[in-house]
Amino acid sequence: MTLWVEEAGALTTVQDRGRAGLAHLGVPRAGPLDRPAAELANRLVGNRPDAALLEVTWGGLELRTDAGAWVAVTGATVAVDVDGVGRGCGRAEWLPAGGRLRLRTPSSGVRSYVAVAGGLDVAPVLGSRATDTLAWVGPPRVMDGATLPVGTPAGPPAALDTPRPPTPGPLRISPGPRADWFAADAVARLCAAPYAVGEASNRVGLRLEGERPVRVRDDELPSEGMVLGAVQVPPDGQPVVLLADHPPTGGYPVLAVVHPDDLWQCGQARPGEELRFVRG
Amino acid sequence: MAHLSVNSVVQVSRHTGPVEHLQLRPFGPTAVLAEVADSAAARSLAAYARAARVSADEVVPGARTVLFDGVADPAVLAELLAGWTPDAITERGALVEVPVVYDGPDIEDVASRWGTDVAGVVARHTTIEFVSAFCGFAPGFAYLAGLGEEHAVPRLASPRTKVPAGSVGLAGSWCGVYPSESPGGWRLLGRTDVRLWDPDRSDPALLAPGTRVRFVPA
Numbered sequence: 425m426t427l428w429v430e431e432a433g434a435l436t437t438v439q440d441r442g443r444a445g446l447a448h449l450g451v452p453r454a455g456p457l458d459r460p461a462a463e464l465a466n467r468l469v470g471n472r473p474d475a476a477l478l479e480v481t482w483g484g485l486e487l488r489t490d491a492g493a494w495v496a497v498t499g500a501t502v503a504v505d506v507d508g509v510g511r512g513c514g515r516a517e518w519l520p521a522g523g524r525l526r527l528r529t530p531s532s533g534v535r536s537y538v539a540v541a542g543g544l545d546v547a548p549v550l551g552s553r554a555t556d557t558l559a560w561v562g563p564p565r566v567m568d569g570a571t572l573p574v575g576t577p578a579g580p581p582a583a584l585d586t587p588r589p590p591t592p593g594p595l596r597i598s599p600g601p602r603a604d605w606f607a608a609d610a611v612a613r614l615c616a617a618p619y620a621v622g623e624a625s626n627r628v629g630l631r632l633e634g635e636r637p638v639r640v641r642d643d644e645l646p647s648e649g650m651v652l653g654a655v656q657v658p659p660d661g662q663p664v665v666l667l668a669d670h671p672p673t674g675g676y677p678v679l680a681v682v683h684p685d686d687l688w689q690c691g692q693a694r695p696g697e698e699l700r701f702v703r704g
Numbered sequence: 705m706a707h708l709s710v711n712s713v714v715q716v717s718r719h720t721g722p723v724e725h726l727q728l729r730p731f732g733p734t735a736v737l738a739e740v741a742d743s744a745a746a747r748s749l750a751a752y753a754r755a756a757r758v759s760a761d762e763v764v765p766g767a768r769t770v771l772f773d774g775v776a777d778p779a780v781l782a783e784l785l786a787g788w789t790p791d792a793i794t795e796r797g798a799l800v801e802v803p804v805v806y807d808g809p810d811i812e813d814v815a816s817r818w819g820t821d822v823a824g825v826v827a828r829h830t831t832i833e834f835v836s837a838f839c840g841f842a843p844g845f846a847y848l849a850g851l852g853e854e855h856a857v858p859r860l861a862s863p864r865t866k867v868p869a870g871s872v873g874l875a876g877s878w879c880g881v882y883p884s885e886s887p888g889g890w891r892l893l894g895r896t897d898v899r900l901w902d903p904d905r906s907d908p909a910l911l912a913p914g915t916r917v918r919f920v921p922a
Contacts, residue, residue: 447762447773448750449909450839549903559843559884561903601729601737647840647847649764649771651735673766673840681732 425491427540429570430524433484435557436566437627438544439537440476443552443561447649447672451561454554455668457627457691458535460590461499465539468496468516470581475543476553478566480536483527487538493574494541494581495519500533500692516581533692541577557627558669595665595686596704600654602645602677607638611680611703614655618698619663628671629656629664630690632699636661637679650674653682653690665690725790728782735773736781741790743837743849746770747914749785751793756784765838765913767847797835797914802881803922804829804872808892810860814874817857826921828855829893834879834917839909844883844901846911851877863889870895872919881911896922 429436439462442455456462456479466475478485483502494516497504504511505526511517513536519525527536546553546563555562566572599611607613613635622631637657650656654666656676665682666674667690682690683704693699726749727739740746743765750765753772758781761774775781806826815825834848856877864887867873871882873890880890883901900910911917 444761444774446908447764447771448839448913450841450843450845451908550908561843598730598732601731646767646769647838648737648766648769649762649773651731651771651773653732671840672762672764673838678731681735683733 425489425493425542425574427544427572427574428488428490429485429566429568429572430488431484431486432566432568432570433480433482433527435481436485437479437555437557438476438546438553438563438566438572439479439555440553441474442554442668443550443556446550450559450672451550452556452558452669452672453652454552454556454562456535456537457668458499458537458688460688461535462537462539464514465496465498465537466543468498468514468581469494469539469541470577470579471539471541471543472578475539475575476546477537477539477544480527480538481534483529483536485527485536485538486524488522488524489519489540489574490521492521492523493519494577495525496539496581497527497536498539499536500530502530502533502536503528534694535691540574541581542575545573545575556669558671590685590688592689593686594700594702595689596683597655597680597701598683598704600678600680603679605639605641605645605677606657606679607640610637613637614663614680615701615703618700621693621695621697621699622662623695625693625695627667627669629666630693632663632665634662637663639677641677645675645677647673647675650678651681653684653687654678655680655682667691726785726788728778728785730778731771731773734775735771736775736778738770738772738785740768740770742768743847744835745790747835747837748790748793749788751795751914752788753785755793756787758784766840767837797916799916799918800910802872802896802898802917802919804894804896804919805922806894808872808894810873810891811893814857814891814893818855825893829879830919830921834919836911836913836915836917837878838913839911841880842883842886842901844909844911845880846900846909846913846915846917848879848911848917849877851879853877857891859889860891863887867892868895870897870900872896
């Protein structure tokens with residue numbers, strides 16, 4: 425079975441759980457920014473949690489299939505239709521042979537996940553079907569006109585899936601390994617006022633605008649390994665939360681680290697929206 | 705994570721005597737940054753941890769650190785690393801020869817900084833046995849140690865928007881080879897045809913950490 429992508433929207437990529445174990449060679453891990461939403465989409469259509477699916481940025485996706493298939497759309501709040509008839513997010517929907525699935529522009533959130541029963545069967549690169557947008561390791565970016573093979577469904581879709589949806593809230597942080605490069609109250613001050621999401625945010629990092637943490641050391645940090653959720657403070661003082669496609673090493677000091685369970689919010693926060701941090 | 709309090713950097717070395725050679729810093733709930741004296745110690749610690757089958761998703765050496773990411777129990781990691789000393793691993797990595805055409809746009813600038821001429825730069829650069837300390841910046845981009853602080857050169861004040869793949873350059877006391885075309889601020893000595901990064905190879909990065917490198921005139 426094959427998917428034909430008629431419209432790919434602003435940015436659509438194939439993602440699975442990511443490419444672990446190669447950070448020491450300079451390879452970002454990649455993977456979905458909103459992991460719980462991606463896992464839910466796979467569960468809804470009966471896929472294994474590591475099945476490959478589409479991450480759609482700002483909606484605008486249109487695709488057809490050559491055979492009937494169960495599909496599920498999760499993540500951002502977005503109007504979905506099949507051949508013009510409205511369908512729901514967060515549940516398995518039947519896409520008939522030749523039918524056209526369409527995602528409009530999300531009304532809240534940024535990224536949608538589209539899972540198809542059987543998973544996307546594109547060729548893995550270095551053991552993963554996740555696309556890294558920093559160095560473009562992985563399957564190619566999904567463009568208008570792309571054809572994507574689909575694997576064999578493992579079984580029927582989940583009859584019912586009623587997970588407790590993650591609740592947005594302040595991002596819990598712990599002090600980072602270079603918190604001592606900043607003023608003693610820098611972590612407390614990070615939590616004291618909201619930060620606005622910057623326009624340049626992407627899969628590499630969530631760029632924040634707000635109070636600049638005060639550094640007490642001005643020397644250059646020798647490059648060191650970075651983790652998902654690290655809150656780096658570059659020379660301009662505006663914090664960046666490192667996301668799935670972050671470079672594996674970096675030279676800016678890390679003031680704090682966002683709790684992994686809260687990172688999905690960084691993938692759904694829109695430019696201009698405000699986020700808060702809290703000690704957790 | 706309770707046993708690795710952030711405010712008290714854990715001194716693993718209480719088990720081993722001298723206390724300066726290894727400090728562990730928590731890096732979020734599932735990672736630990738191990739800080740050591742220099743890049744040789746970082747390579748040694750990473751090799752030691754891998755040989756001891758450390759339980760971590762990623763072991764990432766840096767300029768003077770090793771990141772252990774995806775660590776289930778930091779206390780178990782601390783115990784494993786306590787057995788390491790900087791000279792614990794003496795095994796030498798594979799040697800790779802990289803042929804270079806020394807016609808880079810910055811080679812005369814480097815020559816004047818070193819107080820020599822182009823031939824002198826080539827002689828110096830081809831004499832050193834470099835070691836890949838760590839990768840970063842791009843897949844397969846290795847930071848090669850061995851130049852020595854006395855030959856360190858600053859990065860370009862304004863980076864080039866386009867550096868061709870295969871360019872061999874210097875920044876600080878590091879040497880590096882660009883695996884793919886990218887922007888960059890390293891001072892370029894020349895270029896090589898060797899393919900540094902190939903995801904279809906069983907070892908996709910030619911200059912993985914620990915690899916020894918010699919440059920030879922092409």
